[in-house]
Amino acid sequence: MDARQLKVEAARAALVHVSDGMRLGIGTGTTADAFVRLLAEKVATGLTVIGVPTSERTAALCRELGVPLSTLEETPELDLTIDGADEIDPALTLIKGGGGALLREKIVAAASKRMIVIADQSKMVETLGRFPLPIEVNKFGLRATEIAVRAAATGLGLAGPVTLRMTGGQPFVTDGGHFILDASFGRIPDTRALSNALFAIPGVVEHGLFIGLASTAIIAGGDGIQTVHAARKPGSSIDHDVA
Numbered sequence: 001m002d003a004r005q006l007k008v009e010a011a012r013a014a015l016v017h018v019s020d021g022m023r024l025g026i027g028t029g030t031t032a033d034a035f036v037r038l039l040a041e042k043v044a045t046g047l048t049v050i051g052v053p054t055s056e057r058t059a060a061l062c063r064e065l066g067v068p069l070s071t072l073e074e075t076p077e078l079d080l081t082i083d084g085a086d087e088i089d090p091a092l093t094l095i096k097g098g099g100g101a102l103l104r105e106k107i108v109a110a111a112s113k114r115m116i117v118i119a120d121q122s123k124m125v126e127t128l129g130r131f132p133l134p135i136e137v138n139k140f141g142l143r144a145t146e147i148a149v150r151a152a153a154t155g156l157g158l159a160g161p162v163t164l165r166m167t168g169g170q171p172f173v174t175d176g177g178h179f180i181l182d183a184s185f186g187r188i189p190d191t192r193a194l195s196n197a198l199f200a201i202p203g204v205v206e207h208g209l210f211i212g213l214a215s216t217a218i219i220a221g222g223d224g225i226q227t228v229h230a231a232r233k234p235g236s237s238i239d240h241d242v243a
């Protein structure tokens with residue numbers, strides 16, 4: 001099975017956790033798109049859910065396929081968010097934002113009782129950082145913010161290129177109207193310290209480290225589906241089931 005098929009299998013396994021009447025956060029990316037397509041089939045045969053999309057892209061797909069939508073203004077508390085990720089570590093800390101939707105994704109995940117992350121096995125890593133960390137920044141003061149991001153990283157012993165994300169020769173602009181800096185720091189041994197350092201920079205709107213948000217990861221690989229549950233409290237172990 002190739003990565004695209006594995007993403008569909010992870011999305012299919014996540015659908016089991018969706019029940020009638022749920023208020024769902026719906027993620028962004030190719031894995032989340034696979035979930036939306038499967039969800040739409042269930043909706044067409046009678047499943048009643050309301051979805052809050054994490055991007056304009058996901059909203060458009062949901063509308064096209066007939067998945068009923070709401071907003072966080074109308075539906076500020078959600079039962080479950082299902083979303084993809086760029087990297088997942090064993091504690092279910094994530095790097096997200098490869099698709100540029102990290103701000104809305106984090107707001108929606110934080111408004112949910114549970115977040116299930118769905119991915120193919122290539123996304124699992126021992127230590128986050130192989131994938132460049134997306135950092136959403138205000139357009140104002142871009143250069144100063146970039147310098148501050150580099151300095152914050154240096155203070156933590158991290159270094160590497162920090163590049164402005166481009167698309168079609170222009171800076172990529174998020175749904176929130178911001179730019180994205182992709183920071184290739186390599187291994188990030190202390191995600192909490194980096195998160196705190198980035199949030200101390202006024203021009204940083206959000207970053208793609210999702211710490212303590214995912215409750216479960218559904219990972220599809222050649223051997224089947226692996227379900228990983230985050231520890232409920234610090235120090236408790238993480239359960240791994242292979243189905």
Ligand SMILES: O=C(CO)[C@H](O)[C@H](O)COP(=O)(O)O
Pocket residue numbers: 027028029030031032083084085086095096097098099100101102105
């Ligand atoms: O964080 C994201 C979008 O902002 C995506 O979840 C992440 O980039 C994974 O994408 P894909 O499912 O296409 O591999």
